[in-house]
Amino acid sequence: MGWQTFHYFPRKVLQSRRVEKSVRRVLPRSLLGRSLLIVFIPLLITQAISLELFYGNFLKVASRRLSSAVAAEIVLSLNALEKLQKQSDKQWFVAQARDHLLLVETWKPNARLRRTGFNHVLGPMDEDLAHALQETIDKPFFINWHNDPHTVLISIQLSDGVLEVEAPRKRLDMGQIWLFVAWALGSSLLLFTIASLFMRNQVRAIRRLAHAAEQFGLGRDIGPIKPEGAQEVRKAAIAFNRMQDRIFRFVSQRTGVLAGVSHDLRTPLTRIRLSLAMIPQRGTVQAEALKEDVEDMIGDVVEMEHMIDSYLSFARGEGAETPVPVEVAPFLHDVVFAARRAGATVYAVSVQKDLQAVMRPDAMRRALMNLLDNARRHGGGITLKARVIPEGICLLVDDDGPGIRAEQHAAVFRAFESGGRSGGTGLGLTIARDIVRAHGGEMELSTSPQGGLRVRIILP
Incomplete structure (x- = not known):
């Protein structure tokens, strides 16, 4: 028993976590969406309960009582018409029923019903009326709800004909739900x-x-x-x-x-x-x-x-400078021009057309110059690329120098840790990454296609 419980418990926890993840996918992520959902769900439940209580109890009870009253008056009319022998008395009773009971009765001698039951409409009142007539009379009948929008036509089969009774719909309907x-x-x-x-x-x-x-x-x-x-x-x-x-x-x-x-x-x-x-x-x-x-x-x-x-x-730090929109292509060409004057070898600069970025120009120029100076110091030719990616703007600085081993990528970003690459002070890559992060971006190291070092800068 204990071993089975031990296996059952992790499975139950896993299922609950799956359900929780499914619910999280459906729920809105914003605070406004979740707050509105907290307000909307209780409101919807309250309205649904009120509709069910009103429609499921009050309307049904009222509909049954109204249907029973109309059925009782129809039975009263049938009994009276059977007892009255004179035609004048029957006409008098029919007129009384029309004036006081609001029932219009029409006698069709030797007629026969072609169908029985009722043609269904939305709501409980049609079933309640049919049930009330079944309990009070033992003769075939048909209830036509589509004969007139204001009346209900009830046809009752008698031995020598059909009695048609037109009852006002308002006597059966509590109003549109x-x-x-x-x-x-x-x-x-x-x-x-x-x-x-x-x-x-x-x-x-x-x-x-x-x-x-x-x-x-x-x-x-x-x-x-x-x-x-x-x-x-x-x-x-x-x-x-x-x-x-x-x-x-x-x-x-x-x-x-x-x-x-x-x-x-x-x-x-x-x-x-x-x-x-x-x-x-x-x-x-x-x-x-x-x-x-x-x-x-x-x-x-x-x-x-x-x-x-x-x-x-x-x-x-570089936080005092104000960020401004900068055209990336002219900016990179200025940086490359300064790097070439310092002795760097830049093979090519590739920039996507009409590319703009919000940056601190002086700080970003210092970061790029540190990267280009590192490549120059280690005898590498440089290639610069800039393009748009889903995360923002991507700058690639590739060189064909000796590169840095993958296990040293994290170490060279630490202050005063040269790793054989970042210069005499060990601050070149550290300062460059701090500047990029101050812009809300990130800088990563990898191996370039030329075999040297690739520096990938992502700016928002």
Whole structure:
């Protein structure tokens, strides 16, 4: 028993998970859709219950009572016409029935019914009338609901003819059920529309908060958002504004400190370069030897300045620049022109026609220049491509250099981790990926068709 239960329990859990996934596929994904569904389903169930109670109980009871009353009056007419012998008395009773009972009776001697029962119409009143006549009279009859829209023709077979009785339909009909259905559905739609308007205003505040958080995550300053909506949403908006202000204040302070550090570091380097430039470099053998040492020292100073620039750029980030729409083709050609002047070998640039992207031009130029400089430093020829994909815009930077092994792709993105590829400071690929992520995109590494490294940049 325990072993069977052990096997049955996981199967039951798996089935419940499948049902849950199926339900999730049907349910709307947005908060507004789910909120409206929460309002609509109870409203629909309430209206369905009210319709069933009204139609299933009150209408049926009323229809049976009305049908029984009409059947009883018809039986009364039959009994009276059988008892009355004189033709004048029968005519008098027929006139009384027409005036007081609203029953128009017509006698057709020697006639025969061709069919019995009733021609069905929508609703319980036709079955209730037939059932009432079956219980009160033991003669064949036919109920014609289609003879006249305002009356019901009841034909009863007697021994010497057929008695036709025209009863007003309003004596049997409680009114069109569609009127009640239309009223119920109309009121439900009105209430649902009002609830949708209120719910939409609440969801709009949440959407505005989500948009502000997304823009803030991309480094775009959209200012404080106005607290709107329910109390909880207002508190979330106020907390977001305070967090945004604290982060901006922290970034401003850090940027100021970095600016001071940059100044303090550049000043002694500049003095060293001036001192090296003023050393005598001609006239003696010692001076000629010293010249080579001075040139090496100047190269070291330049390399130190380059390293300082890289460190400061990595620490400072690129969030201060405002994103603008940029034509991708001219932008890439400018980057390639600068890279070629620096000594890079660019084979081809392929850009889809009329391609535009919203980016920070200076930051993205720095990221691409880092990638092209890495390829140049490792002796690779470069190919650039740009096209539209479902996720956004895809930039491909391929080279035919030595490449990077797949197991090192994650390591080269870590700060100060060169991996034999990203340069002396180990920040080239790190800064490039941070810039791409600040745009809301992503950067991936793989092997290019030329055998080197492929850098795939996806921008929204």
